[in-house]
Amino acid sequence: MQDLLRGPAWGQRTAIAILVGTMLLGGCASETKVTRVDTGVVTDLSGRWNDTDSRMVAETMVKEALGSPWLENYTRSKSRQPVVIVGTILNRSHEHINVQTFVTDLSRELTNSQKVTFVAGKGEREEIREERREQAVHALEDTQKAPGKEIGADYMLKGNISTILDESEGVKAVYYQVDLEMIDLENNVKSWFGQKKIKKVIERKRLLF
Amino acid sequence: MTGPRFAVIPASLLVVAATLSLLEGCGPKISHYVLVENSLRARDTAKADQILEQSEKEYGTKSQVLYRMDRGMTLQLAGRYQDSTAVLEQAEEEVDRLYTRRFRTEAKAFLINDTELTYEGDAYEQVMINVLKAVNYAITGAWNDAAVEARKIDHRLNVLSDRAQENDAYRDDAFARYFTGLVYEVTGDVNNAFIAYRKAYDEYGRARSWSRTPIPPMLRADLLRVTDALHLSQEHEDYRREFADVTWQPVSDQQQLAQVVVIGYNGRAPHKEDLFIDLPISLDALKLVLLTKGAVGPSNQDSRAVESVLYGLNGRVVRVALPRLVPQKTQVAYEQVSLSGARGYFGGRTELGQNLSALAEKSLSDRFASLAVKAVARAAVKYSLAEGAGRGARAAAGKDAGPWVGLLVGALAKTLAAASEEADKRSWRTLPDEVQIARLWVPPGDYELRVRPLGRDGGGVGQESMRTVALQGGETKLFIERVLP
Numbered sequence: 001m002q003d004l005l006r007g008p009a010w011g012q013r014t015a016i017a018i019l020v021g022t023m024l025l026g027g028c029a030s031e032t033k034v035t036r037v038d039t040g041v042v043t044d045l046s047g048r049w050n051d052t053d054s055r056m057v058a059e060t061m062v063k064e065a066l067g068s069p070w071l072e073n074y075t076r077s078k079s080r081q082p083v084v085i086v087g088t089i090l091n092r093s094h095e096h097i098n099v100q101t102f103v104t105d106l107s108r109e110l111t112n113s114q115k116v117t118f119v120a121g122k123g124e125r126e127e128i129r130e131e132r133r134e135q136a137v138h139a140l141e142d143t144q145k146a147p148g149k150e151i152g153a154d155y156m157l158k159g160n161i162s163t164i165l166d167e168s169e170g171v172k173a174v175y176y177q178v179d180l181e182m183i184d185l186e187n188n189v190k191s192w193f194g195q196k197k198i199k200k201v202i203e204r205k206r207l208l209f
Numbered sequence: 210m211t212g213p214r215f216a217v218i219p220a221s222l223l224v225v226a227a228t229l230s231l232l233e234g235c236g237p238k239i240s241h242y243v244l245v246e247n248s249l250r251a252r253d254t255a256k257a258d259q260i261l262e263q264s265e266k267e268y269g270t271k272s273q274v275l276y277r278m279d280r281g282m283t284l285q286l287a288g289r290y291q292d293s294t295a296v297l298e299q300a301e302e303e304v305d306r307l308y309t310r311r312f313r314t315e316a317k318a319f320l321i322n323d324t325e326l327t328y329e330g331d332a333y334e335q336v337m338i339n340v341l342k343a344v345n346y347a348i349t350g351a352w353n354d355a356a357v358e359a360r361k362i363d364h365r366l367n368v369l370s371d372r373a374q375e376n377d378a379y380r381d382d383a384f385a386r387y388f389t390g391l392v393y394e395v396t397g398d399v400n401n402a403f404i405a406y407r408k409a410y411d412e413y414g415r416a417r418s419w420s421r422t423p424i425p426p427m428l429r430a431d432l433l434r435v436t437d438a439l440h441l442s443q444e445h446e447d448y449r450r451e452f453a454d455v456t457w458q459p460v461s462d463q464q465q466l467a468q469v470v471v472i473g474y475n476g477r478a479p480h481k482e483d484l485f486i487d488l489p490i491s492l493d494a495l496k497l498v499l500l501t502k503g504a505v506g507p508s509n510q511d512s513r514a515v516e517s518v519l520y521g522l523n524g525r526v527v528r529v530a531l532p533r534l535v536p537q538k539t540q541v542a543y544e545q546v547s548l549s550g551a552r553g554y555f556g557g558r559t560e561l562g563q564n565l566s567a568l569a570e571k572s573l574s575d576r577f578a579s580l581a582v583k584a585v586a587r588a589a590v591k592y593s594l595a596e597g598a599g600r601g602a603r604a605a606a607g608k609d610a611g612p613w614v615g616l617l618v619g620a621l622a623k624t625l626a627a628a629s630e631e632a633d634k635r636s637w638r639t640l641p642d643e644v645q646i647a648r649l650w651v652p653p654g655d656y657e658l659r660v661r662p663l664g665r666d667g668g669g670v671g672q673e674s675m676r677t678v679a680l681q682g683g684e685t686k687l688f689i690e691r692v693l694p
Binding site: 209 | 302308309310311312315353354356357360361364367368371
């Protein structure tokens with residue numbers, strides 16, 4: 001009788017011990033899985049600024065800029081496309097955003113629109129001028145490109161990316177605001193002002209079973 | 210009947226023994242810290258970083274955040290700022306991921322000890338990740354990137370403040386606020402600089418009961434300067450009345466000057482050790498505890514094994530381990546900073562910005578009650594499990610062998626329970642004891658920058674450093690100085 005009473009208790013304890021042991025020692029395996037996806041697929045992993053944000057904002061804002069009256073007014077009055085350069089896009093956000101990819105996205109959209117003439121920015125110009133100086137010394141005379149033939153920009157596209165954060169109990173709201181402005185280089189008149197907002201909510205569980 | 214039962218006894222014993230013994234001593238070993246400190250003392254920062262890199266395995270998978278924090282600091286001291294930032298970025302991302310706790314890990318830590326938890330750092334250490342990243346960016350002249358870190362610090366501190374239950378708890382960080390103010394001001398964001406300086410001023414005041422850090426005199430001059438620049442006449446007048454004896458320069462006078470910022474990392478952060486509390490639950494057990502303490506004194510590495518066996522055999526002693534901080538106070542009182550060149554001689558001194566030992570003490574004290582409750586509850590569960598294992602083994606072994614098998618299993622399980630008790634002694638030990646800061650505005654030109662650490666008696670401590678710097682008007686250059694004594 002005593003043995004019978006002890007039996008189930010022992011069984012229970014063994015089960016608990018095995019359960020505890022399994023829980024403590026198990027589950028160490030990890031696996032890496034790589035899947036190739038189309039570059040257009042939205043991949044929101046961490047909630048931070050990503051390639052999709054950069055591309056979407058650039059597309060939308062350039063489309064908006066090129067659909068605004070300043071372009072038509074300029075083309076009509078000067079009988080040619082305006083020449084645009086991308087200036088500084090300042091990162092005023094809470095993240096280390098690769099502003100260069102955003103600038104590239106903007107440049108691509110402006111160039112491909114065929115509605116404006118897009119010229120190289122400050123950093124690129126130096127490299128090209130250096131190449132011209134090299135050509136002046138080393139290239140055949142009839143293939144050399146002469147200095148002083150650069151096209152001066154009419155407008156500069158400038159802007160900044162800023163964020164507002166709010167967070168509580170594992171829920172974080174990130175509000176991105178991208179402001180771009182087209183400034184007339186002749187008279188500093190701001191010909192166009194565009195704004196794009198993105199809001200993301202990132203939720204994290206406190207406990208996983 | 211007996212055969213199968215005996216077959217179960219080793220299994221149950223093995224489960225308890227294996228789980229308890231396998232999981233003992235998982236915290237990172239501390240020996241490499243001594244080697245790192247020796248290298249830093251010899252001013253061989255590259256060697257210090259190399260030692261830390263080679264010690265990565267000692268940290269184990271549960272202390273990767275700690276490894277990255279330690280490494281981020283040694284990489285910075287070795288002048289590898291980009292690598293330091295990359296490693297600290299990984300630490301920061303991991304800390305964010307660790308917000309989500311896993312039940313299995315929590316349960317395991319509850320049953321064994323807190324070293325089973327993945328280390329995520331104390332709140333002040335998490336803030337220091339961003340401070341160090343901001344310093345990395347600032348040293349390389351990437352002040353706009355440093356400003357990103359400043360904004361992250363602001364957000365982190367806001368969240369911390371929202372979470373804090375007690376008004377007296379570590380819920381803001383005066384030095385982090387001050388440094389973000391400096392970064393904002395350098396990037397031309399004077400309005401945010403004012404907000405940060407004001408928050409720093411308020412926080413130095415609020416935390417004065419435990420921070421052992423008086424309000425740095427330079428902060429008063431900063432507040433006067435930025436309120437004047439922002440034409441905040443009311444605030445400026447209030448500060449003028451409050452800081453009547455402070456001399457300051459308006460922003461317009463400083464625009465053509467170059468700013469030199471020197472950050473001194475002085476001394477070593479405190480480390481933690483086990484504080485063992487042996488709780489006897491019978492008169493015999495009390496006698497045993499008194500006897501062992503009388504014979505061998507406080508527990509140490511060698512006596513702990515013997516005590517665990519004795520307590521296991523007695524069966525009526527519950528061992529609880531809690532972390533205790535061991536301060537390593539720096540001998541440096543401040544650094545004397547001098548710039549000499551064709552434009553003249555300019556001198557100044559560093560001021561205490563952050564007492565990290567005081568912060569560590571406050572952080573531990575804020576958590577101590579919950580750590581103690583958890584440790585006692587864990588000890589009770591371990592004791593019950595060991596008791597259960599003994600009784601189970603006695604029942605399974607039958608009438609003849611039962612008493613001695615039960616005794617043996619119970620004693621062994623209790624020995625292992627006592628031996629597996631260990632406090633979580635992990636902390637960011639490559640941090641200094643104190644962070645000091647100096648700011649000097651000088652005319653542009655080439656200078657010889659000398660930094661001389663001085664002790665509390667005014668005498669020299671450690672070596673004086675010397676470097677040549679070329680300063681342009683309107684620019685700010687930041688330098689760090691690591692002094693170990």
